[in-house]
Amino acid sequence: MLTPERHQLILQLIKEKPIVKIQELVDLTEASESTIRRDLTLLEEGKFLKRVHGGAARLRGKLQEPSxxxxxxxxxxxxxxxxxxxxxxxxxGDSIYLDAGSTIQEMITFLPTKDIVVVTNGLMHLPALLERNIETYVIGGYAKPKTNAIIGRGALGSLEQYRFDKCFLGVNGIHPQSGYTTPDQEEAMIKQKAMSLAREAYVLADDTKFSEITFAKIADLHEAAIITNELEEESKGQYTSKTSIKVVTS
Amino acid sequence: MLTPERHQLILQLIKEKPIVKIQELVDLTEASESTIRRDLTLLEEGKFLKRVHGGAARLRGKLQEPSxxxxxxxxxxxxxxxxxxxxxxxxxGDSIYLDAGSTIQEMITFLPTKDIVVVTNGLMHLPALLERNIETYVIGGYAKPKTNAIIGRGALGSLEQYRFDKCFLGVNGIHPQSGYTTPDQEEAMIKQKAMSLAREAYVLADDTKFSEITFAKIADLHEAAIITNELEEESKGQYTSKTSIKVVTS
DNA sequence: TCAGAAATCAATCATTTTCTTTCAAAAACA
DNA sequence: TGTTTTTGAAAGAAAATGATTGATTTCTGA
Structure with missing residues (x-):
């Protein structure tokens, strides 16, 4: 049985029942348990279902997603x-700040759920955070339509109410001289303020952000640790990427 | 039986009966007492029910809210x-406050988009508001999972920053003596504060809310105008409903 | 009101089930 | 053919489960 066939079968089954057990799928598809597990992992990454111990569950909200x-x-x-x-x-035990943005959003799935407190200005993060039952605080202020981020004077004041163990930021540019930059002046101010309220600041950035400079400066490089995928050269001239953490200190 | 299956079963049962005994659940799910206890602990942490000696009880406010x-x-x-x-x-030119809740959410489609400012504590309203390009401000504070509303101490302070021409609220109970009530004390405080910051306050309520009383008092009847559907008798004993506005003054 | 009995509880541990990771064989592909 | 992708099997790790223990709460009857 072809891979996409199995996927279709799984998705169809989960449209009928809210939960399917792995053993059911093994019997139905006559594939091995390993294969089914791999299928479920892929389908979960594609946001088609949610894995649960012993099987997979239908996602709430996405009853039919045609295209x-x-x-x-x-x-x-x-x-x-x-x-x-x-x-x-x-x-x-950590209290953390999550910046708006798609990279940061990917973090939510991997966050521990117990005993952490999240503060965020990213409206797009809220469904996932609440779904995972994470204690969440939103800062107040103007809701910017394009990025779904809370910004503005009110947001700065609202942020002042909190202190963080760690703060995770997205940026658009990373440059030795210009430091971290982002296109929107107001967003830059929020990021700045969040950094100043955290014990440790982390910038998440894939390699495309390096040597880029955009309009508004957030901070100098040494003011945060950068989490990025460093490209490493391997034998035969092939490149693979490896996630590692690079810390720039003053 | 998979863990989430049992959880669903438990939640379903507690929607029908306000209280369930552990032994019932053991018989029903054919799981051990230990497992059921663990389930109840988890579900309580998720704010889905409350554990009581011998079993579990339905939460207040969850009563008339089948999600x-x-x-x-x-x-x-x-x-x-x-x-x-x-x-x-x-x-x-108006600046308005929109309370969280499904009735208020229905307003968004009909709002003018030009030159109005909306402030809200209803996270579920944001996609629609931003979609319509309405200038929107969110108040800061704790994001309550069950209702997707912003509440808490921070929310009150955040509200203080604004003044409104009109404020639109949802309530759960309207009663001549008890006034406007809602199940959550914290949400009541927010509604109260929003009313106090507005020149005109409106409560939106369909006829099922009348003569109801829930836990936390928001205000007396005369402090807001009620927008509701009054039933009017027509010829031949037929009833049709007509949306009209009823204002109660002191 | 009190003491004893019964029921319920949280905590712990051994067992079972399920998961992830790894590796090599098979299949698909160029 | 050589290379990549998919697959299944196996081993060790992690999670869920059920039974047991002793503590706590509730019930019962004087």
Whole structure:
């Protein structure tokens, strides 16, 4: 049985029942348990279902999603690995700040759920955070339509109310002289303020951000640690990317 | 039986009966007592129910809230007409407060988009507001998972930053003596504060809310105008409903 | 009101089930 | 053919489960 056939079968079954056991799928498809597990992992990454211990469950909200492109771009995969690395830095008891933005959003899946407090200005993060029952605070202020981020004077004041163990930021440019930059002046101010309220600041950035400079400066390089995918040269001239953390200190 | 299956079963049972005994659940799910206890602990942490000696009890407020899904189409239609009436009160240049809740959400479609400013604590309203390019401000604070509303101490302070021409609120109970009530004390405080910051306050409520009393008092009847569907008797003993506005003054 | 009985509880541990990781064989592909 | 992708099997790790223990709460009857 071909891979896409199995996937179709699984998706069809999960449209009928809210939960399917792995053993059911093994019997139905006559594939091995390993294969089914791999299928479920892929389908979960594509946001088609949710894995649960013993099987898979239907996603709430996405009852029928007719035209959904398989997410397999290399870039997304890199983002996810960077995000996962960052999420692993969060420990029980931490209070953390999550910046708006798609890279940071990928972190949410990997965050521990117990005994952490999240503060965010990213409206797009809220469904996932609440879904995972993570204690979440939103800062107040103007809701910027384009990026779904909370910004503005009110946001700065609202941020002042909190202190963080760790703060995770997205940026658009990383440059030795110009430091971290982002196109929107107001967003830069929020990021700046969040950094100043955190004990440790992390910037998440894939390799495309390096040597870029955009309009508004956030901070100098040494003011945050960068979590990125460093490209490493391997034998035979092949490159593979490896998520590692690079810390620039003053 | 998979863990989430049991959880669903438990939640379903507790929607029917306000209290379930552990032994019932053991018999029903054919799991051990230990497992059921663990399930209840988890579900309590997720704020889905409350453990009591011998079993589990339904949460207050969860009572008339089967997850916002089951609304009779008639009821929804009434809500929409009430919401439309309310939205027509908003004029260009107004700054308005929109409370969290499904009735208020229906207003968004009918709001004018030009030259109005919206402040809200309802996270579920944001996609629609931003979609319509309405200038939107969110108040900061704790994001309550069950209702997707911003509440808490921070929210009150955040609200203080604003003043409104009109404020639109949802309530759960309307009663001559007890005034407007809602199940959550914290949400009541937010509604109260929003009212105090507005020149005109409106409560949106369909006829099912009348003579109801829930836990936390928001205000006396005369402090807001009620927008509701009054039932009017027509010829031949037929009833039709007509959306009208009823103002109670002191 | 009190003491004893019964029921319920949290905590712990051994067992079972499920998961992830790894590796090599098979299949698909160029 | 050589290379990549998919697959299945196996081993060790992690999670879920059920039974047991002793503590706590509730019930019962004087």
């Amino acid at each position: 959904m492109v398989e997410k397999s771009s290399k870039n997304l995969h890199e983002k996810r690995r960077i995000a996962q690395y960052a999420a692993n830095l969060v420990e029980e | 916002m899904v089951e609304k009779s189409s008639k009821n929804l239609h009434e809500k929409r007409r009430i919401a439309q009436y309310a939205a027509n009160l908003v004029e260009e």
